[in-house]
Amino acid sequence: MLSLFSINLISTKIVLIITKNRMSNRFDTTFKNYEISPVHRDSPTLAKTAAIFENEQDLNICDVGCGAGHFGLKLSPSAKSITFVDPSEKMLSLLKEKTAGAEGLHFVQSTAEKLDFPSESFDVVVTRLATHHFSNIQQSVAEMVRVLKKGGHLIINDLSGYEDPRLDEINHQIEVLHDPTHGRSYKPSQWKSFLTLPDLEIEDFKFSLESPSGITIDFWCSITKVGQDKCDSIKHILNTFTEQDLKELGYSKKDGELLNGVKTVYIIARKV
Numbered sequence: 001m002l003s004l005f006s007i008n009l010i011s012t013k014i015v016l017i018i019t020k021n022r023m024s025n026r027f028d029t030t031f032k033n034y035e036i037s038p039v040h041r042d043s044p045t046l047a048k049t050a051a052i053f054e055n056e057q058d059l060n061i062c063d064v065g066c067g068a069g070h071f072g073l074k075l076s077p078s079a080k081s082i083t084f085v086d087p088s089e090k091m092l093s094l095l096k097e098k099t100a101g102a103e104g105l106h107f108v109q110s111t112a113e114k115l116d117f118p119s120e121s122f123d124v125v126v127t128r129l130a131t132h133h134f135s136n137i138q139q140s141v142a143e144m145v146r147v148l149k150k151g152g153h154l155i156i157n158d159l160s161g162y163e164d165p166r167l168d169e170i171n172h173q174i175e176v177l178h179d180p181t182h183g184r185s186y187k188p189s190q191w192k193s194f195l196t197l198p199d200l201e202i203e204d205f206k207f208s209l210e211s212p213s214g215i216t217i218d219f220w221c222s223i224t225k226v227g228q229d230k231c232d233s234i235k236h237i238l239n240t241f242t243e244q245d246l247k248e249l250g251y252s253k254k255d256g257e258l259l260n261g262v263k264t265v266y267i268i269a270r271k272v
Contacts, residue, residue, distance in 0.1 A: 042070075043210040044208055044209070044210070044212065045128070045157045045210065045266050046070065046128075047074075048266075049126070050075055050077075052153075052268075053078040053124065054077070054078065055078075056078040057077075057078060057079075057080070058079075058080040059078050059079050059080060060080060060123050061079045062083045062125045062144075063082060063084050063126050063128075064112050064115070064125060064144060065085065065086060065087075065133065066084040066095070067086060067129070068094075068095060069084055069099070070128070071128040071157075072126065073099070076102075081105070082104060082105050083106040083107075083108060083117075083122070084106065084108070085112070086109065087111050089109050111135070111140075112130070112131075112140035112143060113134065113135060113136050113139045115143045117147045120149045120150065121147045121149070122148055122149060123148075123152045123153075124148075124153050124155070125144045125145075125152070125155070126155045126156075126157075127144065128156075128157040129157065130158065131156060131158040131186070132159050132183050132184060133181060133182070134183065135183065137184075141195065142197070145199065145200055149271065150271050150272065151270065151272075152270070153269065153270050154200070154270075155268050156191070158185070158265060159185040159263070160185055160188075160250070160264055161190065162249070167249060168187065170237065171249055172185065174234050177226065178220065178226060178230070179224045180226075188205070192205070195269055199271055199272055201271075204267065205265070206266050207263060207264070208263070208265075209263055210263075210264055211260070212261060213259075213261075214251075214252055214254070214260055214261050215260055215262070216260075217231060217238070217258050217259075218231060220260050220262075235258060238258050239258070246258075249263060250262060250263025
């Protein structure tokens with residue numbers, strides 16, 4: 001007879017397998033969109049992170065939930081090696097093809113909840129626009145910290161949740177319409193709780209707009225290939241907001257058109 005521990009362990013493995021397959025199937029078909037998306041390929045947070053390590057040359061970097069690889073590749077001038085981790089086999093295959101000939105790059109198909117690396121393997125662990133897909137955020141954070149060397153940095157950049165319950169729930173509805181695989185955008189207080197670990201120290205925590213000038217809702221929806229009906233539903237919801245609500249959620253209007261600045265949290269933590 002299986003013990004309760006064994007049953008829980010099997011259940012956890014099943015959840016991780018289902019999550020891995022669901023994420024993989026979804027993103028296998030959208031690599032090109034994420035590769036060319038201005039939100040994903042360039043942003044103030046990418047530039048800021050690159051500047052932090054501009055005087056380094058021999059870092060071992062791990063990019064978790066790498067997608068099209070923008071975060072890791074942005075840091076390549078400071079890297080000796082970059083390990084790209086993603087549950088999508090197709091994403092990794094196309095990224096490998098895109099970077100053919102580059103040295104020091106490694107590609108690992110895996111979820112964030114179980115990173116198959118020895119403890120203290122990397123100088124820097126980064127994850128960008130990905131944690132809202134992780135099935136177990138606390139386990140994922142623990143794994144990213146585990147594989148980080150002492151003195152190394154964990155950098156998290158992801159969609160922001162909101163302390164105001166009304167805004168947080170409306171924002172969640174919009175994100176699910178935009179991407180059916182969206183899990184949850186976490187509130188700042190939740191992030192601080194997740195990162196309250198004995199061997200981790202938060203050095204910076206702020207909000208950022210990944211697209212300061214804003215992208216249209218139609219373009220935003222085209223990245224994830226959702227239908228026009230869902231795109232129209234997002235516009236309808238946003239058009240009910242006050243100007244203050246739009247600003248708080250990172251949206252704006254220009255010449256009557258809704259624009260999404262893609263509001264995120266940007267966190268820098270160091271392993272002590």
